[in-house]
Amino acid sequence: xxxxxxxxxxxxxxxxxxxxIGGMTCAACAGRVERALxxxxxxxxxxxxxxxxxxxxxxxxxxxxxxxxxxxxxxYDAAVRADGDDEWSxxxxxxxxxxxxxxxxxxxxxxxxxxxxxxxxxLVPRFRFPGWELLCIALAVPIVTWAAWPFHRAxxxxxxxxxxxxxxxxxxxxxxxxxWACATALMGEGAGSYWIGYGATPAGASSxxxxxxxxxxTFQLAGRYFETRSRRRAGDVLDALAALAPxxxxxIRDDIEVVVPAAALRPGDLVVVRAGETIxxxxxxxxxxxxxDTSTISGEPVPRDLTTGDTVSTGSLSTDGRLxxxxxxxxxxxxxxxxxxMAEQAQASKARVxxxxxxxxxxxxxxxxxxxxxxxxxxxxxxxxxxxAIGVGISVLIIxxxxxxxxxxxxxxxxxxxxxxxxxxxxxxxxxxxxxxxIDTVVLDKTGTLTLSVLRVGxxxxxDEAQRDRVIRLAAAxxxxxxxxxxxxxxxxxxxxxxxxxxxxxxxxLPGRGARAVLGRREVAVGGEALLDLVGATVPGxxxxxxxxxxxxxxxxxxxxxxxxxxxxxxVADDVRASARALTDRLREMxxxxxxxxxDSPAAAHRVxxxxxxxxxxxxxxxxxxxxxxxxxxxxxxxxxxxxxGINDAAALATADLGMAVVEGxxxxxRSADIVLVRDDLTVVADAIALAQRTLRTIRxxxxxxxxxxxxxxxxxxxxxxxxLISAAAMSLSSVFVVWNSLRLRSVRLHSR
Numbered sequence: 001x002x003x004x005x006x007x008x009x010x011x012x013x014x015x016x017x018x019x020x021i022g023g024m025t026c027a028a029c030a031g032r033v034e035r036a037l038x039x040x041x042x043x044x045x046x047x048x049x050x051x052x053x054x055x056x057x058x059x060x061x062x063x064x065x066x067x068x069x070x071x072x073x074x075x076y077d078a079a080v081r082a083d084g085d086d087e088w089s090x091x092x093x094x095x096x097x098x099x100x101x102x103x104x105x106x107x108x109x110x111x112x113x114x115x116x117x118x119x120x121x122x123l124v125p126r127f128r129f130p131g132w133e134l135l136c137i138a139l140a141v142p143i144v145t146w147a148a149w150p151f152h153r154a155x156x157x158x159x160x161x162x163x164x165x166x167x168x169x170x171x172x173x174x175x176x177x178x179x180w181a182c183a184t185a186l187m188g189e190g191a192g193s194y195w196i197g198y199g200a201t202p203a204g205a206s207s208x209x210x211x212x213x214x215x216x217x218t219f220q221l222a223g224r225y226f227e228t229r230s231r232r233r234a235g236d237v238l239d240a241l242a243a244l245a246p247x248x249x250x251x252i253r254d255d256i257e258v259v260v261p262a263a264a265l266r267p268g269d270l271v272v273v274r275a276g277e278t279i280x281x282x283x284x285x286x287x288x289x290x291x292x293d294t295s296t297i298s299g300e301p302v303p304r305d306l307t308t309g310d311t312v313s314t315g316s317l318s319t320d321g322r323l324x325x326x327x328x329x330x331x332x333x334x335x336x337x338x339x340x341x342m343a344e345q346a347q348a349s350k351a352r353v354x355x356x357x358x359x360x361x362x363x364x365x366x367x368x369x370x371x372x373x374x375x376x377x378x379x380x381x382x383x384x385x386x387x388x389a390i391g392v393g394i395s396v397l398i399i400x401x402x403x404x405x406x407x408x409x410x411x412x413x414x415x416x417x418x419x420x421x422x423x424x425x426x427x428x429x430x431x432x433x434x435x436x437x438x439i440d441t442v443v444l445d446k447t448g449t450l451t452l453s454v455l456r457v458g459x460x461x462x463x464d465e466a467q468r469d470r471v472i473r474l475a476a477a478x479x480x481x482x483x484x485x486x487x488x489x490x491x492x493x494x495x496x497x498x499x500x501x502x503x504x505x506x507x508x509x510l511p512g513r514g515a516r517a518v519l520g521r522r523e524v525a526v527g528g529e530a531l532l533d534l535v536g537a538t539v540p541g542x543x544x545x546x547x548x549x550x551x552x553x554x555x556x557x558x559x560x561x562x563x564x565x566x567x568x569x570x571x572v573a574d575d576v577r578a579s580a581r582a583l584t585d586r587l588r589e590m591x592x593x594x595x596x597x598x599x600d601s602p603a604a605a606h607r608v609x610x611x612x613x614x615x616x617x618x619x620x621x622x623x624x625x626x627x628x629x630x631x632x633x634x635x636x637x638x639x640x641x642x643x644x645x646g647i648n649d650a651a652a653l654a655t656a657d658l659g660m661a662v663v664e665g666x667x668x669x670x671r672s673a674d675i676v677l678v679r680d681d682l683t684v685v686a687d688a689i690a691l692a693q694r695t696l697r698t699i700r701x702x703x704x705x706x707x708x709x710x711x712x713x714x715x716x717x718x719x720x721x722x723x724x725l726i727s728a729a730a731m732s733l734s735s736v737f738v739v740w741n742s743l744r745l746r747s748v749r750l751h752s753r
Contacts, residue, residue, distance in 0.1 A: 016057040017064050022077035022092045024052060025154050025167060025224070029076070032161065036074040040066055052093070053081070075157040100150070100225040107147035107221055111214040114139040118210055133185040140210045144178045148217040150224065169365045170220050173397055178213040180394055244315040244336060249280035252324070265330040273323045275511075279316045282329035285309065289512035290321025291484065303484065305512035305530055319484070321511030335624060368714075372397040375718045388720075395717040400710050408702030411742040416695030419745050424679025425688045432674030433699065435658040436692035438639040442587055442685070443630065443652070445644035446598035446608055449662055450682070451574040453645075455485050457493035458555060459571040461546040471568035472498050475560045478517045478526045481507040486558055487515070489572050490526070510534065514558075525561045537561045543569045554604020574604075576611055583682040584612045590686060593638075597621055597629055597652070626652040643677075643685055660688060694748055702738045709734045 024030055030047045033054060037045035042058040045067075056067050064080050071078040077092070118136050121128050151174065154167035249262045252270040262280045265271070273279050275290070291303040294316045303319055306312065312325050314334040331337065376393030380386060413433070420427050427433065447453055462468050476494030479487035480501065494501070504517035513534055514527015525535050532538065537559070539547055543566060550557045550571045560568040587594055595616040596609045605619035618629055630652050633640050642649070642656035653659030653672040661673035675692065677684045713734075716722055 016055050017059060017067055018081040019054040019056065019067060019071065019078045020081050020092070021047065021052050021054055021071060022079075022096075023157075024076060025150075032163065033071055033074055033076055036070045037067060040070055043067070054078070075161060097225070100221060103147040103150070104218070104221040104225050107143045107214070107218040110139050110143050110147075111218045114143070114214050115211050136210050137182060137185060140178060140181075140214055143214045143217050144174050147221060148174050151217075151220065164365050164369070169368060169400075170216060172369065173216055174213045176394055176397060177216075178210065180390070181210045181213070244278075245334070246278045246280045250274070250277075263331065265327055267327055267330060269327045269330075271325055271327050273312075273318045273325070275318055275320050275322065277318055279312050279314055279318065279323075279325075281327040282311070282313050282334045283325040283327040284311055285323055285325045287324035288322050290318045290323050291512055292323075293317040293319050305528060307512055307530075320509050364710075368397065368400045368710075371714065371718070372400070379720065392718070392720050395720075395722050396714060399713045399717045399722065408706050408738050409699050411739050412695055412698040412702055412745065415742045415745040416691065416698070419748055420688070420691050423687055423691065424677065424681070424684050425691055426676040427688075427692060427695070428674050428676070432658060433692050433696040435639070435641075435674065436689055437696045439592065439641045439658055439689060441593045441595060441633060441638040441640045442689075443595045443597050443633070443640055443642045443656065444614070445642075445649055446596060446600055446605060447574060448645040449643055450580045450596070450608055450612065451576050453574060455489040455556075455572050456575045457489050457570050458573050459546070460493075460568060461543060461571075462568045463540070463542060463566070467567070469498050471560055473501050474519055474524045474562065475526050475558075475568065475570065477501045477504045477519055478507070478515055478524050480504065481517065482509065482515045484515075486528075486556070486572055487526075490558070490570060493570075522563055524563075526558060528556070528558060531559055531561065532566075535561050536564055537566050540566060546571065552603055553607045554601050555607075573607075576608055577682055579682040580612050583685055584614060586683055586686040588613075590689070592641075592689075595633070597626060597642075599623065599626075624651075627655040630655045641689065644673075658689075658692075660685060691748065695745060698742055698745055702741055705737060705741070706734065 021030075021033055024033065034045055034047040037043055037047070037054060037056050040056075040059065040063075042060075043056055043063075044058045045054055045056040047054045054067075054071075056063065059066060068078050068080070114136060117132075117139070121132050121136075148171070151167045151171040155164075155171035158164060158168060245262060247262055248259050249265055250257050250259050250272040251265070252258075252272060257272055265281050269281075270286070271279075271281060271283060273290075279292075285306060285308050287308065289305070289307040292306045292312060293303045294313065304310075306323070311328075312323070314336040329335070372393045375396050376389045379389035379392050384392075413427075416433070417427050444450055460468065460472065462471050472494050475490050476498070479490045481504065502519050504519050507515065507517040509515050510525070510527060510531065513530045514525060516523060516525040516535075518524075525531055546569050547557045549555075553573070555571045555573040558570040558572055559566055560570070584594055593616070594614050595618060596605060596612075596614045597618045598605050599621055600619060602617075602619040605617050609615075609617040621629060626649065630640055630642060634657070639658075640656045641658040641660060642652050643660045643662070644653055645662045649661070650672040653661060653674075658675065659673040660675045660677060662677045675688050677688060713722075
């Protein structure tokens with residue numbers, strides 16, 4: 001009998017590796033890193049340029065070392081993110097922003113006096129002094145070397161891998177213009193024959209190029225600085241979401257409560273949460289009752305009354321009771337962690353969209369370089385002197401330099417952002433502007449967005465109308481000792497209806513049910529439906545219509561019970577904002593469809609939807625499903641803007657083509673959004689879309705001008721009809737036009753203003 005065949009050892013799956021990438025300056029860099037990683041055996045990699053992160057799967061135990069080596073071989077830096085820690089990336093980004101800021105300041109400090117000096121001395125010969133050109137060169141050296149080093153470094157790195165980008169053209173323009181300036185200054189008359197034919201003196205020739213080199217460096221550094229600073233904020237939402245979970249947890253071990261790190265929790269652990277503590281894991285309550293603030297997860301303002309058998313989620317807060325629950329999901333498997341993952345995935349997909357400039361530069365840069373060389377060669381072989389041929393080639397390179405192209409986006413973006421700030425609108429970056437031009441559907445969160453997220457008493461039904469004021473006084477006296485949002489609503493209602501309140505004694509909170517106190521030797525209790533069972537009260541016939549109406553409209557019934565008998569029923573609801581109807585009307589005027597998306601009950605959602613004229617209402621949507629609703633609309637061909645305010649909206653805000661967060665919302669929702677709305681008026685949503693569209697049109701106009709300028713000017717320069725002075729002036733005028741067109745946004749007027 002033959003021996004059984006040996007069983008092949010099973011191979012444990014290796015978890016994906018997450019890397020922080022440093023040194024990427026454009027979307028093409030992300031593609032280059034991704035291609036380098038995907039060349040590894042068995043690797044499947046995606047690189048997120050916005051968050052500067054890469055996820056690599058399919059590698060073996062030594063995968064991290066192989067991945068790091070591949071990234072570094074491609075010319076970039078990298079570090080492994082351990083347990084979500086991104087300290088390396090944060091430090092690298094801050095260092096890069098600081099470096100760009102310092103280089104920009106140095107360039108500006110030297111460029112302005114250099115430009116003034118060269119202009120005056122080049123045009124007014126009698127002001128010149130011995131060695132003035134060497135002084136100008138000395139002023140230019142820090143600009144074209146140290147300040148411009150990021151462009152030179154990127155160019156050298158790309159050339160080593162056979163690639164060219166806009167950095168290449170910028171670097172080449174700086175080097176050639178500065179180099180020829182030095183050559184004309186040092187070689188004197190022999191190098192100046194090209195300009196003599198156009199009426200310029202050899203002594204003034206070098207100053208032209210110094211202006212070009214200094215101005216190009218300063219403008220490009222400004223654009224790169226603002227781009228890098230804006231892009232750094234793309235991944236902040238992930239850190240903020242993760243910070244919601246507590247660092248420690250109280251668990252029962254051998255019938256004793258002990259505190260352990262939250263990372264040590266395991267499914268099945270019995271976890272204890274006291275009043276005022278944050279829940280560290282998902283699970284099911286096995287003991288206790290409490291009002292739990294779930295706003296971090298659901299976004300709803302009213303704490304939920306939870307007891308045995310109910311589920312709890314990480315990040316929720318127990319406001320007034322002790323709970324013991326059995327953990328069912330911990331760490332990366334909790335609802336909060338899944339929301340974090342969805343936000344990251346949504347941001348990654350959005351970050352892959354390349355701008356018009358990135359696409360065109362792929363052919364524009366090498367075409368300009370080749371054209372400049374060919375033009376110089378054609379003039380040389382046509383019998384022109386070497387100086388003349390090189391001068392024409394440099395003119396082509398200068399006039400085609402993408403200064404206007406580089407300014408087209410950042411100047412319009414900065415002016416648009418400044419105007420938005422005046423109107424209560426904070427636009428985070430170009431992605432928001434690009435998305436705004438295609439929006440056809442606006443999805444609106446309910447609580448905290450369309451509503452005030454503050455409870456208000458909408459009505460009071462009493463057993464005896466003559467006792468109405470007495471019921472108000474009794475309820476307010478009991479709630480005077482409570483900090484529950486419902487108690488706040490009843491106290492505010494009482495302040496406008498009665499003058500004084502009776503003294504309450506023996507006040508007690510009833511976790512998950514309400515509160516009770518003794519007033520004039522009679523016990524009075526105030527609370528929700530769970531209170532009735534506790535005090536043995538029933539809903540009589542006079543109260544049934546009010547309770548049923550509240551249920552149908554999505555309002556909450558709060559019962560007032562005196563000595564076991566129901567004497568009054570408050571109807572409490574979340575008020576719709578005064579400007580909500582104006583917003584929905586304005587969006588319809590703009591031709592945009594509206595959708596109401598909420599985790600609240602269908603009754604409450606339809607009450608708000610009917611009041612605001614919203615036809616498409618999606619109610620009872622779990623936080624983890626909100627992004628799915630957005631994706632469904634997108635698959636149907638819609639371009640979607642999402643307006644929200646809660647942590648539960650973070651993934652949906654990032655998934656939408658355009659995310660908009662109200663400033664009263666959570667910090668996490670604000671970081672997930674493309675546009676933040678500061679003004680206390682919902683019509684700011686429509687204003688934000690209109691401003692973003694106007695800014696986008698300005699950017700497009702700038703880009704059209706920049707490209708049209710190059711198409712028209714390059715042939716003129718190639719024909720030798722422009723000397724470098726004219727070329728430099730034309731390039732400057734092109735940049736001035738772009739800036740002027742962008743500055744027009746400062747006076748833009750919106751419909752609601």
